Amino acid sequence: MLERRLYFHIDWLLIAAVFALCAIGLATIYSATGGPTNVYWTQIYAIGLGLGAMLACMAIDYRSLGDKSHLIYLAVILTLVGVLFFGAVRGGSRRWIDLGSFNIQPSEFAKATVALVLAKMLGESRRRALTNNDLLFAGILTAVPLLLIARQPDLGTAVTLIPILLTITYVAGMPVRYLGILALVAALAAPVAYQFGLQDYQRERISTFLDPEQDPRGAGYQQIQARITVGSGGVWGKGFMEGTQGQLRFLPVAHNDFIFSVLAEEQGFAGVVVALGLYLFVILRSIEAARLAKDRLGAYLVLGVLASFTFQVVYNITMSAGLVPVKGLTLPLMSYGGSSMIATLAGFGLILNVRMRRFTN
Amino acid sequence: MAIAEDRRRLATRLWWLRVSVMLVFGLLAGVFWFLQVGQHAKFQEMAENNHQRTLALRAPRGVIYDRTGQVLVENRSAFNISIVREHTRDLDRTVRLLARITGIDEARVRDTVDRHKREPSYRPIVIVHDATLDQVAAVTARRLDFELPDVVVQEVPTRQYPSEGLAAHLIGYVGEASDQQVVDDSLPPGTIVGQSGVERVYNRTLMGEDGARRVVVNSVGREIRELEEVPPSEGHRIQLSINYAMQRAAEDAFRAYGYWGAAVVLDPRSGDVLTLTSLPAYDPNDFSTGIDRATWASLNTDKLRPLQNRAIQGRYSPGSTFKIVVAAAALEEGVVTPDHKIYCPGGANFYGRYFKCHLAGGHGYVDMRHALEKSCNVFFYTLGNMLGVDRLYEYSQKLGLAGKSGVDLPSEIESIVPSTEWKRQRTGEKWYAGETISVAIGQGQLSVTPMSLAVMMATIANGGTRVVPRLVTAIDDGSGTGWQPVPPPANPFRPLLMKPETVSALHDGLWMAVNAAGTAGRARIAGRDVSGKTGTAQVISNQGKARAGATEKDLRDHGWFVFFAPRDNPELAGVVFAEHSEHGYLAAPIARHIMETYFAQKDGLPLPGPPQPPPAAPVPAPVAPSRVAANTAAFDR
Numbered sequence: 002m003l004e005r006r007l008y009f010h011i012d013w014l015l016i017a018a019v020f021a022l023c024a025i026g027l028a029t030i031y032s033a034t035g036g037p038t039n040v041y042w043t044q045i046y047a048i049g050l051g052l053g054a055m056l057a058c059m060a061i062d063y064r065s066l067g068d069k070s071h072l073i074y075l076a077v078i079l080t081l082v083g084v085l086f087f088g089a090v091r092g093g094s095r096r097w098i099d100l101g102s103f104n105i106q107p108s109e110f111a112k113a114t115v116a117l118v119l120a121k122m123l124g125e126s127r128r129r130a131l132t133n134n135d136l137l138f139a140g141i142l143t144a145v146p147l148l149l150i151a152r153q154p155d156l157g158t159a160v161t162l163i164p165i166l167l168t169i170t171y172v173a174g175m176p177v178r179y180l181g182i183l184a185l186v187a188a189l190a191a192p193v194a195y196q197f198g199l200q201d202y203q204r205e206r207i208s209t210f211l212d213p214e215q216d217p218r219g220a221g222y223q224q225i226q227a228r229i230t231v232g233s234g235g236v237w238g239k240g241f242m243e244g245t246q247g248q249l250r251f252l253p254v255a256h257n258d259f260i261f262s263v264l265a266e267e268q269g270f271a272g273v274v275v276a277l278g279l280y281l282f283v284i285l286r287s288i289e290a291a292r293l294a295k296d297r298l299g300a301y302l303v304l305g306v307l308a309s310f311t312f313q314v315v316y317n318i319t320m321s322a323g324l325v326p327v328k329g330l331t332l333p334l335m336s337y338g339g340s341s342m343i344a345t346l347a348g349f350g351l352i353l354n355v356r357m358r359r360f361t362n
Numbered sequence: 363m364a365i366a367e368d369r370r371r372l373a374t375r376l377w378w379l380r381v382s383v384m385l386v387f388g389l390l391a392g393v394f395w396f397l398q399v400g401q402h403a404k405f406q407e408m409a410e411n412n413h414q415r416t417l418a419l420r421a422p423r424g425v426i427y428d429r430t431g432q433v434l435v436e437n438r439s440a441f442n443i444s445i446v447r448e449h450t451r452d453l454d455r456t457v458r459l460l461a462r463i464t465g466i467d468e469a470r471v472r473d474t475v476d477r478h479k480r481e482p483s484y485r486p487i488v489i490v491h492d493a494t495l496d497q498v499a500a501v502t503a504r505r506l507d508f509e510l511p512d513v514v515v516q517e518v519p520t521r522q523y524p525s526e527g528l529a530a531h532l533i534g535y536v537g538e539a540s541d542q543q544v545v546d547d548s549l550p551p552g553t554i555v556g557q558s559g560v561e562r563v564y565n566r567t568l569m570g571e572d573g574a575r576r577v578v579v580n581s582v583g584r585e586i587r588e589l590e591e592v593p594p595s596e597g598h599r600i601q602l603s604i605n606y607a608m609q610r611a612a613e614d615a616f617r618a619y620g621y622w623g624a625a626v627v628l629d630p631r632s633g634d635v636l637t638l639t640s641l642p643a644y645d646p647n648d649f650s651t652g653i654d655r656a657t658w659a660s661l662n663t664d665k666l667r668p669l670q671n672r673a674i675q676g677r678y679s680p681g682s683t684f685k686i687v688v689a690a691a692a693l694e695e696g697v698v699t700p701d702h703k704i705y706c707p708g709g710a711n712f713y714g715r716y717f718k719c720h721l722a723g724g725h726g727y728v729d730m731r732h733a734l735e736k737s738c739n740v741f742f743y744t745l746g747n748m749l750g751v752d753r754l755y756e757y758s759q760k761l762g763l764a765g766k767s768g769v770d771l772p773s774e775i776e777s778i779v780p781s782t783e784w785k786r787q788r789t790g791e792k793w794y795a796g797e798t799i800s801v802a803i804g805q806g807q808l809s810v811t812p813m814s815l816a817v818m819m820a821t822i823a824n825g826g827t828r829v830v831p832r833l834v835t836a837i838d839d840g841s842g843t844g845w846q847p848v849p850p851p852a853n854p855f856r857p858l859l860m861k862p863e864t865v866s867a868l869h870d871g872l873w874m875a876v877n878a879a880g881t882a883g884r885a886r887i888a889g890r891d892v893s894g895k896t897g898t899a900q901v902i903s904n905q906g907k908a909r910a911g912a913t914e915k916d917l918r919d920h921g922w923f924v925f926f927a928p929r930d931n932p933e934l935a936g937v938v939f940a941e942h943s944e945h946g947y948l949a950a951p952i953a954r955h956i957m958e959t960y961f962a963q964k965d966g967l968p969l970p971g972p973p974q975p976p977p978a979a980p981v982p983a984p985v986a987p988s989r990v991a992a993n994t995a996a997f998d999r
Contacts, residue, residue, distance in 0.1 A: 172375045229412065232397045232405025245413045249580035270398040274391060281387045285380060292376050300372060304379075315386055322393055 010357035011059075015286045019334060019349055022279050023048050023342075025272075026260060026335030032242045033255040033263045040256055040337055047339040051346030058350025062358060066351075067298050070114075070121040074142070077114045080107040081149040088153070096153045106340035108150045108158045113348045116165050116305025118142055123173040124298035131174045139170055156203065157330040161309040168308035169301045172291075223259075226252050228323035231265040238269030256337045258329060261321035276335075280314050287349075290356040299355035306348040414589065415484075415579050421570030422519035424597030426533065426560065428606040429634070429835060430963075435533055440520035441493045443501055444486030445475065449512040456512055463500040464490055481551050486514055488552065491652035521561075521650035527643035529609050531671035532602075532635075532771065532833065534559020535649035557649070559671075560602065560833055563770050567837060570597030601836040601845060603634035607969055611959035612639045612938075614972040615952040621943050623920075624672035624812040626831075627936035627956055630820035630926060633829030633850065635769065637936065637956060638813075640672040672939065674767070674774040677809040681897030682946065683924045683937075684763075684804030685742045686822060686868065689730060691757035692745040693864040700867035703727045706740035713796040717743050734871025734895065735880040739803050746802020751793055754801060755781035760858045762817030762828040763810055768851065769831040777810035804897060812939045815924050820935040822872075823926035825865045826858035869893055873929045876950075885925060885950035890961055893932075894925030894953065896946025918942040923949035927957055934960060 027044055034040045066073070080098070084107055088095040097104040119139055126135060143166040151159040171180065195204065230246035233239070242248065247255040247263040255263050265273050287307045294300040310333050317332040319325045331338050333345040397405065426435040443464065450456055457475060461468035471489055478487045490497055493515070504510045521536050537557045539549050549555065555569065556562035573594030578586045612625045616639070627637035648657055661669050670676060692698050708724030709716055719725065719739040725732070733741035746754065758764040758779040766774050778784075780801060782793040800806035813831065821828045830853050836845040860868075872893035876882045881896045899920040921943035926935035934957060940949035951973065958970045 168379070172372055172379075174371060226412075228397065229405050229408045231394065232401050233409035234398050235402045235406065236399055245409055245578075249413050249578070249586065251412050251580075265394065265398065270394055273394045273398070277387055277391055277394075281384065284383050288376055288380050288383070292373065297368070297372075311383060315390070318390055319393075322390075322397055324393065 007357045007361070010360065012286065012290065012353055012356050015283060015290075015349070015353065015356075018279050018283045018286070019346070020048075022276070022283070022334040023051075025264065025276060025279075026332075026337075028241070029260050029264045029267070029335065030256045030337050032244065032267060033247045033260065035242075035248065043339060044337050044342070047342040048346075050339070051343045054343050054347035055350035055353070058347045059354045059357070061354075062361075063299060063302055063351060063354045064296075064358075066117060067121040067125070067302070070118045074114055074118040077107065077111050078145060078149070081111065081146055084108075085149065085152055096155050104340075106338075108146075108153070108155055109340040109344035110347075111146045111150065111158075112161060112165065112309040113306055113344065113351060115143055115146060115162055116169070116302055116309070116348075117351075119165065119169045120298050120301035120305055123169060124296065124301045131170070135173075136170060136175060136179075139166060154200070155329070157328045161312055161330070164308040164312040165305045169305045172304055173297075173301065223253055223327050224323040226323075227259060227262050227321060227327075230259070230262040231322050234266040234269045234273075236270045238265075238267045238272055241267055243267060257331060258317070258327070258336065259321055260336045261318050261332055264335075265321065277318070280318075284311050284314075287352050290352050293359050294355050295359045295361070299358070303352045303355050306351055310345065310348060413578050413580070415577050415585075417516070417575045417577065419573035419575055419591075419594045420518045420554070421572045421594035422596045423521060423536070423554075423561075423570060424568040424599045426568075427599065427601045428604045428609070429601065429636075430606060431601075432606040434524060434529065434602065434604070434606065436522050437519040438522045439517050440491070441498045442486075442488045442516050442518050443490040443493045443497060444488045444514050444516065446486045446512050446514055447475075447483040450483075451512075456510060459504070459510060460489060460501070460513060463504060464493070464497045466490065478551070485550075485552065486516070488652070492520060492650075521646070523646040523650065525645075525647075526613070527645045528613060529604060529639065530559075530643035530646050531640045531673070532559055532604065532638045533646060534561035534563075535646035536561050537649050538652065558773075559771060560600070562772050564600055564834060568597040568600060571595045596840060598840060599838040600834055601838075602833050603629075603636065603835045604638065604833065605636045605960070605963070607959050607963050608637045608956050609639060611956050611969075612637050612952065613641065615955040616641050616940075618955075618973045619940070619948070619952060621940040621949075621952075622666060623938065623940040623943075623949070624676060625936065625938045625952065625956065626673050626813050626816035627934055627960075628816050628820045628829065628831055630823040630829065630932050630935040633820065633831050634835065635831045635833050636934065636960070638673050638833075640670070640676075642666050642668040644668045671771070671773075672812065672941075674769065674771055674811055674813045676939075677775060677777065677811055678920055678922075678939065679804060679899040680763075680808055680810045680815060681804040681899045681922055682737045683815060683895050683897035683922050684808060685734065685737065685802075686872070686895055686924070687758050687761055687763060687818065688742050688745050688749070688754060688802050689734060689868055689871070690761060690822065690860065690864060691749055691753055693730065693867060694757070694858075694860055695749065695753060697745060697748045698730065700730045700863055703729045704733070704741045704744050706738050708740075710740045710743055712743060712747055712799045713794075715796060715799075717799055730867045731871040731874060734868070735874035735878055737875070737881055737895070742802045743799050746798050747795070749798075749802075750795075751798045751801055752781050752783075754798070755779050755784070758818075760828065760855075761821045762855070763814050765814075767811075767813045767817045767831050768854075769813060770833050770851070774813065775811060777814035778808065779810070780807040805900065812937045815922070815937040815939075816935065819924045819926050819937060821858065822868055823932035823935040826860040828855040828858065829853070830855075869929050872926075876925075881947050882923060882925075882950045884947055885923060885954045885957075887927070887954060887958060887961070890927050890957065891929040892925060892927040892954070892957060893929045894923055894927075894950070896950060897922035897924070898944070898946050901942070916942050918944050921946040921949040923947075923953050925950075925953050925957075 030044055031041050084095060084098060089097040089099040089104060091097060096106050096108060098107060119142060123135060123139060143162050147159045147162045226246060230252050244263055244266040246252050246266055252259050252262055264276060284307065287303055291300040291303040294303060313330055313333050316325065317330050320327060331341050333341060422437040425433060428434050445456060447453065457471050458468060461471045474489055475487055498515055501510065501513055501515055523533065534556055535558055536554050539553045539555045543549060543555060544551050556565035561568065571594060573592045575591045576589040578589060580586055608627060616623060622641045624640045625637055628635055644661055693700060705727050706719055706725040708722050709718040725736050725738045728736065728738050728741050755764065764777055764779040766776050785791060785793045797806060801808060817828065817831060830851045832851055834848050836847050838845045872895055873891060874880055876885050876892045876894050882894045885892050885894050899922060901917050901919055921940040923938045923946055926932040938949040938953045940952065943949055955973050962969050
């Protein structure tokens with residue numbers, strides 16, 4: 002299926018940037034966990050599997066994937082429902098499917114699926130303009146997996162579906178005033194949601210975010226430690242495996258949620274600039290892929306995948322600096338996490354797929 | 363057309379997306395610049411505080427030796443279990459868990475924590491002093507499981523005092539500085555300082571300087587590696603004037619004869635305190651690891667008052683021992699010559715009242731020497747009457763019986779010898795000459811400490827130089843110069859320099875009391891020319907005794923024996939006070955055992971074993987309270 006002609010249109014620069022980020026992440030995990038531990042090796046396998054997933058997603062024409070998007074969507078929804086009933090419980094939430102030697106987190110794969118189904122639906126619409134019904138339907142398609150994931154509960158991952166919806170509807174021509182109305186509604190609904198929609202621990206996270214010193218040993222601890230970790234790195238950092246905050250475990254889950262803090266501590270502002278630059282390059286390059294896409298399906302698919310990626314990157318990096326409430330959102334490409342790595346690389350497979358097929362019929 | 367428009371709109375919106383992304387990333391870079399470059403110094407310091415700990419290394423206190431080089435007090439290693447609240451996430455849980463695994467009452471742990479609540483949180487709060495190995499093992503195991511990251515086990519040097527409370531009052535004990543001491547001496551809270559005895563007076567010398575260790579710890583407080591160590595410097599070593607063998611002999615003898623009481627033996631030439639004991643004693647080891655409330659309470663409420671240092675804090679009527687002062691005053695003032703004889707018919711009238719002598723038939727004609735030997739009351743009534751109370755007071759002071767001795771121990775109380783001035787100030791009444799008669803034989807308003815009687819005997823023994831007793835003779839500050847002698851304390855007293863005939867009369871009379879037909883034959887040591895005088899201190903008047911009847915309080919009289927030896931060029935002078943022994947002659951054998959020990963040691967002979975108690979004790983031995991070292995246990999140093 003991968004014709005020789007397509008081979009020349011593969012975006013090697015994007016691939017290089019993506020794997021450079023994987024490599025930086027891997028090195029930081031090595032440092033944060035103190036050597037070639039299980040975590041480190043698992044991450045290497047995940048990158049390998051992710052590469053496979055990426056190739057698989059490149060190989061199949063995204064248009065035939067679009068044709069089967071409803072089936073893929075249904076399959077993911079069913080899996081999510083299954084997780085709610087039969088999933089493995091860890092840390093109080095039911096997110097994983099236990100496959101013996103490893104676990105899969107289906108919610109990670111829901112993102113690309115939602116992007117695909119929305120791109121298909123809005124990209125191949127015959128109508129000239131986007132109707133309110135289209136928007137409603139797109140909203141429902143997003144809301145179903147979102148609610149299922151939120152039920153696990155995994156609010157962090159659930160929320161990443163919203164940027165997909167917003168970005169695709171935005172480029173699909175949703176009037177800008179809708180975005181304004183949405184922002185207004187969100188601002189008004191926030192206090193109500195805070196009061197009635199959130200769990201106690203979530204409320205606590207938000208209130209300690211606003212004043213971390215009120216509980217420096219408890220919920221505010223991670224935030225304060227994150228800032229110390231980043232700030233103590235300085236311009237050039239403390240050096241590879243020389244960080245005190247990550248190495249001595251003042252920062253919790255350093256190899257996971259706070260991988261970027263460890264990078265900032267050990268490699269300093271210089272390392273931060275390099276990593277930020279790579280992420281920015283990857284994002285802009287992908288937007289370019291959307292611009293070049295042959296059809297709307299391709300462009301929307303690219304942007305949908307990119308939206309959740311970008312949201313997660315920005316949120317996680319901001320959290321690494323202790324500037325937003327701590328939420329279990331990993332940093333795509335760098336954080337430890339098999340499902341996330343595989344799903345993200347698969348997503349980039351789709352983006353590459355769209356770009357390299359821009360000349361095919 | 364539609365497609366082109368579509369394309370254009372897509373391109374515009376993509377442009378907006380691109381711009382927003384670039385803005386967001388620019389903002390992020392700015393944030394990191396601000397944190398990592400702008401505020402780097404602040405966070406750098408916070409990170410260091412996070413992972414670096416400074417742990418105090420307690421300095422061992424100086425070792426205390428006796429004058430012969432025997433170690434009296436040394437240090438041993440003990441383990442303290444403390445909470446460092448800095449690492450505490452849930453203090454309640456820590457307290458509960460710690461109480462459970464160490465087997466200590468939870469309320470007590472909470473109490474200790476509350477008491478130190480206001481100290482900085484990095485300072486460890488010691489919960490268990492001198493923990494048992496079981497407790498240490500239990501805590502260490504929990505720490506390894508990260509269960510108690512805020513609990514530390516520290517090895518600390520702890521005072522090791524001689525067993526059985528030997529010389530307890532003199533050495534004293536250590537304890538945590540009180541709030542007042544923390545303020546007065548600007549010490550960190552929790553510092554161990556001397557709270558009594560030599561430990562307190564020489565606290566600064568003995569204390570040493572704590573060291574510190576800077577270490578890297580991880581987030582659960584476990585030590586990863588050491589950054590630097592400033593070793594503690596040990597306190598200065600101190601040599602006491604105390605002679606261990608004599609001190610031991612004194613305490614053995616008290617126990618063998620079944621009395622509580624006090625003994626002080628001085629070197630009359632220098633004022634060195636060779637022996638200073640007070641019984642019953644307490645065990646200072648109970649204090650060095652933080653005394654528990656029950657022990658403290660029982661020590662405080664004990665009727666026998668084991669915390670009181672009877673030698674300098676107990677005040678008793680001197681009885682007949684005061685006759686030595688009367689004799690010295692009369693001879694020095696020229697009221698009588700040594701050979702002047704006075705007739706004793708068994709009693710005499712003074713100011714319309716009849717005063718009895720203790721020998722019903724009377725002593726007949728007695729001179730100074732025989733009056734001292736026989737302790738004739740009539741002789742001393744007469745001298746006292748001739749001298750008047752103010753001259754008795756003056757000589758008491760010159761000989762060292764009135765006021766404080768000035769020994770380097772805390773909380774010494776004054777010995778009281780009355781004078782007209784004293785009475786006027788105290789009661790506003792004038793002194794009646796008749797009162798002097800009682801004072802002349804050591805009754806009445808007299809009230810003296812054993813220490814002051816010992817000083818008086820030293821003055822008599824050395825011919826008139828009042829010495830200031832002192833306990834510390836040399837200090838080794840560890841600088842390599844070895845033992846540096848401590849200069850004797852400045853002597854504020856003018857020497858009395860008694861006439862030779864006064865001295866020889868007093869020495870003869872006191873020698874005869876022991877070696878001729880006197881009351882103190884039990885102190886006799888062949889060839890040592892022990893000189894001395896017994897005395898009986900009334901606890902309550904005879905009429906009062908009859909009134910009190912069968913109350914539980916022990917109202918039996920106390921026995922005194924004051925002594926020096928040898929008669930010519932004395933090397934020892936001292937006092938034995940035997941509580942409720944009823945007769946002074948029963949205190950004499952205790953003094954004899956101390957002196958025998960001294961002479962045996964001096965001549966390089968084997969020391970005499972503990973004295974055998976008399977077959978039928980004249981007085982039932984007081985019952986030892988549980989806190990007081992029992993008199994059966996062997997000394998096991």
